[in-house]
Amino acid sequence: MTPNEIAELEVQNKILDCINNFDSFRFNAGAGAGKTYALIESIRHLLKQKLASLQKNNQKVVCVTYTNVAVKEIKERLGHSDIVIVSTIHEMLWEILKAHQPQLVECHYQKLSSELDELNSELINPEHPKLKVFTSLSEEDKEVFKAFAFNTKNIYYQNTNAKAAAFKAAYAEHKGQVGDDNFKVWLRNYGNFKEVVKRLYKQKRYQYCKAKIENKDSDYQSVVYDSTANTDRLDKMKFSHDTLLEYALNLVEQYPLLRRLIIDKYPYLLIDEYQDTSPYVIKLIGKVHKYSLDQEKKWLVGYFGDTAQCIYDTGVGSKILAIHPDVNEIDKIFNRRSDLQIIQAINKVRNDNIEQKEFFDNKNNGLVEFHHINANGDDEKKIKYTHDFLNEYQSYLKKDSSIESSKIHCLVLTNKLMAQLNGFGVIYDAFNNAENIYYKDLNTKLLSHELEKLDPTIRLLYQFVRQFVQINNAKATYYDVFGSRSKKLTFSVANKLINDINLISPVTIGELIQGFSELYNVDVRSEELEAYCSQSFKNKKDDIERFGTIENMINSLLRELMIITPTIDKESLVIGLTDEQKEKLSDQEVEQVKLLLNIPLSKWAKWVNYIDQDLNSDIVFHTYHGTKGEEYENVAIIMEHSFGRAYAGRNKFKKYFEHLQHDKNIQDQKLDDDEYSDEFYNTRNLVYVACSRAMRNLKVLYLDDISDIQHGINTIFEEQLVWEA
Numbered sequence: 001m002t003p004n005e006i007a008e009l010e011v012q013n014k015i016l017d018c019i020n021n022f023d024s025f026r027f028n029a030g031a032g033a034g035k036t037y038a039l040i041e042s043i044r045h046l047l048k049q050k051l052a053s054l055q056k057n058n059q060k061v062v063c064v065t066y067t068n069v070a071v072k073e074i075k076e077r078l079g080h081s082d083i084v085i086v087s088t089i090h091e092m093l094w095e096i097l098k099a100h101q102p103q104l105v106e107c108h109y110q111k112l113s114s115e116l117d118e119l120n121s122e123l124i125n126p127e128h129p130k131l132k133v134f135t136s137l138s139e140e141d142k143e144v145f146k147a148f149a150f151n152t153k154n155i156y157y158q159n160t161n162a163k164a165a166a167f168k169a170a171y172a173e174h175k176g177q178v179g180d181d182n183f184k185v186w187l188r189n190y191g192n193f194k195e196v197v198k199r200l201y202k203q204k205r206y207q208y209c210k211a212k213i214e215n216k217d218s219d220y221q222s223v224v225y226d227s228t229a230n231t232d233r234l235d236k237m238k239f240s241h242d243t244l245l246e247y248a249l250n251l252v253e254q255y256p257l258l259r260r261l262i263i264d265k266y267p268y269l270l271i272d273e274y275q276d277t278s279p280y281v282i283k284l285i286g287k288v289h290k291y292s293l294d295q296e297k298k299w300l301v302g303y304f305g306d307t308a309q310c311i312y313d314t315g316v317g318s319k320i321l322a323i324h325p326d327v328n329e330i331d332k333i334f335n336r337r338s339d340l341q342i343i344q345a346i347n348k349v350r351n352d353n354i355e356q357k358e359f360f361d362n363k364n365n366g367l368v369e370f371h372h373i374n375a376n377g378d379d380e381k382k383i384k385y386t387h388d389f390l391n392e393y394q395s396y397l398k399k400d401s402s403i404e405s406s407k408i409h410c411l412v413l414t415n416k417l418m419a420q421l422n423g424f425g426v427i428y429d430a431f432n433n434a435e436n437i438y439y440k441d442l443n444t445k446l447l448s449h450e451l452e453k454l455d456p457t458i459r460l461l462y463q464f465v466r467q468f469v470q471i472n473n474a475k476a477t478y479y480d481v482f483g484s485r486s487k488k489l490t491f492s493v494a495n496k497l498i499n500d501i502n503l504i505s506p507v508t509i510g511e512l513i514q515g516f517s518e519l520y521n522v523d524v525r526s527e528e529l530e531a532y533c534s535q536s537f538k539n540k541k542d543d544i545e546r547f548g549t550i551e552n553m554i555n556s557l558l559r560e561l562m563i564i565t566p567t568i569d570k571e572s573l574v575i576g577l578t579d580e581q582k583e584k585l586s587d588q589e590v591e592q593v594k595l596l597l598n599i600p601l602s603k604w605a606k607w608v609n610y611i612d613q614d615l616n617s618d619i620v621f622h623t624y625h626g627t628k629g630e631e632y633e634n635v636a637i638i639m640e641h642s643f644g645r646a647y648a649g650r651n652k653f654k655k656y657f658e659h660l661q662h663d664k665n666i667q668d669q670k671l672d673d674d675e676y677s678d679e680f681y682n683t684r685n686l687v688y689v690a691c692s693r694a695m696r697n698l699k700v701l702y703l704d705d706i707s708d709i710q711h712g713i714n715t716i717f718e719e720q721l722v723w724e725a
Contacts, residue, residue, distance in 0.1 A: 004334060004359050011332045012038060016045050018328055019268070019300060024289055025328040026274070026303040026320075030356045031346065031692030032337025032631070039063065039272055039304045040077050043084055046268055054083050059265060064089045065272035067450050070629070074272070085266075089281050090241055093248045094225045096262060101222045103255065107247045108223045109213050112234050116206040119199055130195040133186055145186065148178050149197045150204070156197055158548045161555035163590050164190050205235035228539055229456060241452075245280040252284045259291040263299040274305035276315040279323060286324035303327070308350045311625055311685050312444075318681070334359040337631050339366025342694050348716045349688045365402070365696065370717035372702040373725060375640075382703050383420060385725055386410070386638055389701045390619050393636055397697070408619050409632040411690050413653070414644050415443050421621045424607040430596040431458070434561040443625050449613055457557040460537065461509070462611055464554075465604045467536040468512060471498045485531035497528045509604050510597030517551035520544075555593060562592040624690045635694035640703040654704070656683040657712030687716075 001009070018025040019042060029035050046054075046061050054061065063086045065071055074086050085092065097104060122128055126135045134145055149156075152174050159170040167190045175183035187193050212220035220237060229240040239247070252258055269285070271277060285301050292299035303320070310317035335343050335356040345368045347355050358364075371389070375381040390408055397406040412418040419428035431437060431446050437455060445455035454462060470476040478486040478494055486494070504515030520533055537544065540553065547553040643649030659667060659680055671677045691698060701723060706713060713720055 004357075008034075008332070008334055008359070011330065012041060014330050015042055015302070018330070019045060019302065020049070022267075022298045022300045023328050024301045025330055026305075027330045027332070028306060028354060029304075029332035030306055030308065030335060030350065030354050031688070032335040033306075033332045033356070034334075034336055035304050035306070036074065036077070036272070038332070039270060040074065042270060042302065043078060047081060047083060050268075051083060054267075059083075059267055060085050061268045061270070062087070062092055062266045063270045063272065064092050064277075066276045068452070069450065070272060089271075089277060090225070090227065090244055093244060093281075094227075096258075096265075097244075097248060097251065098225070100251065100258065103251055103258075104223050104247060105213060105221060107250055108234065108237065108239065109210065111239075111243070111246075112206055112210055112213075115234065116203065116210060119203045119206065123196075123199055123203065130192050131199070133189070133192050134196040141182070144178055144182070145196075146200060148174070148186075149200050151177065153201070154548075156194070157546055157556070158552060160194065161552065161559050161590065161593065202235075209235040209237070226539075227452065231456060245278050249280045249284045252287055256291065259288050260295075260297075262288050263292050263295075263297050267298060268300050268302075270302045270304065272304050273309075274303035274320060275307050275310035275317050276305070276312055277320075278314055279316045279319065282316050282320055282323045289324070289327075301327070306354075308352065308354070308685055308688050309628070311628065311682065311689055313682075317685075333357050336360070337695055338692070339363045339696050341366030341368045342691070342696070342698055344368075345698070345716060346688060346692045349684065349691060366694075367697045367699070368717065369698070369721060370700045370702070370713065370719065371721045371723035372704075372706045373723045374705045375703040377704075379417070379420070382417060382638075382640075385703060385723075386412075386417070386421065386701065388725055389638075389699075389723060390636055393634075393699055394618065397634060403633070403697070405633055406618065407632075408634045408636050409627070409630075409693070410619055410621050410636040410638060411624050411627060411693070412621055412638045413624060413640060413686075414642075415447060415623055416644065417638065418621050418623050419447075419607075422606060422610050424603045424610065426599050426603055427596075427607050430592075430599060431561070433592060437561060443623055447610070447623060447626065449611060449626060451611070454611075455561070457554075457561055460540065460554070460557065461604070462608060463538065464513070464516075464536045465509065465601070466608050466612075467532065468501065468506075468601075469605050469608055471501060481535065482528065482531040483535045485527065485534070489528050489531065493526065493528050497526070497532060501532075506601055508598050509601050510594075512601060513551055513554050513597065517549045521549050555597075558593045558596060559590070562596070624686050627693050628689060630693055631695055632693055633695045634697045635690075635699075637690050637698070637700045638703065639700055652679075652683055653687075654709055656680065656687065657706075657709035660712035660715045661709065 015025065015027055015038060017023075027035070027038060029038070043061060043063060053059075061084045063074060063084060065074060065086070065088065068088060071086050071088060078084065078086070085095075087095070122131060124135060126132065128135060134142065137145060152171060155170050155174070159167050162170065168187050171183075171187060178186070209220065223237045223239065225244050226233070226238045226240055229238070232239045232243050252262075271285070274282075289299070289301055291297075307318040307320070316323065331354055333354060333356055336359045338346075338358075340358045340363060343356050343358050373385055375385055390410060394406050394408060397403050397408070410421075412421065416425065416428055416432070419425045428442075428446065432442065437445050444453050446458055448454055451459055451462070467481065470480050473480075478489065481498070482489060482494060500519060501516065504512060504519070506512035506515055516536075520529060525533075533544075533550075534541075537550070543553050544550055547556055639653055641651050641654040643652040659670065662670070671680065700717065702713075706720065710720060
């Protein structure tokens with residue numbers, strides 16, 4: 001064995017010693033160190049040494065990882081075992097909690113009550129800017145308003161996407177219920193009217209659900225975790241990802257017996273990519289660990305990860321040290337992935353207690369180059385410079401006979417530029433205007449390869465467009481198109497529906513939605529039509545019925561995303577927006593949705609291919625976040641001062657390199673500020689993750705003037721080369 005192999009084995013033996021002695025630990029290793037290998041070897045050790053004991057006590061080993069993709073990879077590498085549960089944290093927690101329905105229902109009831117209290121407070125607050133049309137009424141008139149709202153519920157859902165004039169016209173024939181004067185006042189600003197009505201409907205649903213729970217109604221004595229949803233449907237006794245973590249922590253804190261159950265049933269808990277785990281989960285695990293120590297129970301948690309690769313705001317990152325201290329720290333310094341030149345560069349980026357060392361002595365032919373050119377913020381120049389730079393890079397690779405592939409994976413910081421380069425920039429621009437998607441979340445909610453992380457409405461569009469693309473995909477099977485119901489369908493009936501859908505001949509996504517909505521909007525639907533719709537709109541049948549048509553449902557969901565926040569000037573702060581101004585804004589929302597629906601279907605198909613990572617090209621474009629866990633022989637990184645154009649991303653990378661120019665004392669003083677520290681390490685981690693994807697060749701192109709940050713850049717990249725277009 002080589003000295004490096006011996007040293008690596010010693011690190012693995014430290015992990016195994018901790019496992020044998022039930023000493024909880026945190027295994028920290030940089031990029032390319034073989035964290036997944038260490039994790040799988042740990043599980044294999046448990047199966048070899050502890051199998052009989054685990055089987056005798058009906059116990060399981062749990063391996064939790066961050067994504068479904070990682071779950072699949074670990075299962076494939078590990079092989080099948082009844083003793084090992086490999087799952088996401090959400091699946092694991094739900095498996096534990098779902099048997100404790102009385103306690104879950106109580107937790108759900110408390111959350112329902114809390115949100116209902118908030119709703120009730122809004123509906124009696126006379127200062128709420130959007131609800132004054134209701135909150136300023138007498139109690140008697142409020143009851144009249146409510147009656148009118150509930151008597152016209154179908155009109156609301158069928159016309160919620162209409163412009164102001166059409167919306168009011170739909171209600172006009174019912175104005176006799178409340179009188180002309182009330183009708184004019186209440187619907188003067190139809191946007192505010194809808195804000196009130198939405199809350200009234202939700203209030204009633206929550207009140208009804210709460211009463212059913214209180215009265216021990218059999219249909220309301222259990223709750224369900226909806227793994228496909230990012231939002232709660234509390235009145236339907238369903239909750240989503242974040243709420244599951246909230247409920248789990250609450251129950252573990254409240255019930256020692258639940259901690260005991262976890263310890264007895266799952267004596268070994270291994271967490272992959274711990275830095276991306278929610279603080280809620282780390283708190284929960286910390287409480288179970290403390291309970292095991294207090295009760296002198298044998299239980300172990302093993303964390304596998306790297307704080308320098310925490311790039312998601314929801315991940316615990318380095319805060320894990322404060323939330324769950326007092327575990328054994330095991331570090332690994334080897335890098336099996338990259339050539340020496342790459343390792344030297346990424347060591348300078350992370351600059352912490354882990355300084356990686358090359359594992360293979362012969363991997364010493366890497367290339368690291370930093371180039372810069374000032375595009376002056378011009379998007380067209382950025383795209384041109386990027387293409388020209390990549391073509392030049394590819395020519396270099398083709399000339400080197402020692403390089404097996406000239407394929408380049410190009411990492412782009414701004415989602416906008418990545419979308420443009422991949423051919424669906426117009427879709428990014430449209431959703432960038434969506435007020436209900438926080439700009440920091442756009443990368444995940446629009447561009448994530450993990451479907452469950454997409455915004456629910458955007459995921460719905462993905463499913464719908466993908467289904468349409470599939471029917472013309474020669475490689476797709478009937479199962480891909482119709483799901484499990486395909487077994488009941490004959491070739492002729494399935495083929496007829498496919499032909500009917502193709503006859504829509506849509507150019508835009510709006511035409512596809514309208515055409516399929518009309519196809520589906522019949523009194524008696526065939527089995528194949530229901531099957532296709534079920535595949536396209538999973539778990540949405542109730543919503544389709546509520547809105548009347550598929551088109552109404554999609555338009556309404558898109559409208560919710562496209563809410564426009566007015567620009568407030570000094571005069572508006574004093575007198576507020578006029579009803580006419582507010583109405584104009586609501587009409588603009590409708591126009592926003594129309595613009596999105598008019599985007600060519602070909603652009604949507606390219607977006608779907610990106611989500612599916614179905615990009616067969618010599619140059620493949622990614623966002624930094626989208627490459628987590630990947631490795632590529634040749635990497636290009638396109639970098640600039642800012643991370644997008646939002647305020648928080650302004651000069652994000654310029655500030656990072658400015659920080660590196662200060663002496664250590666000043667750096668330490670700045671990092672004492674929590675907000676500054678969080679931003680710095682988030683940026684540092686992005687740079688580290690991006691650079692560490694490279695196995696052999698890494699080239700960076702910086703698209704802004706670097707004269708003010710040249711010294712900071714020099715701390716990582718010793719030479720800055722001027723690139724000429």
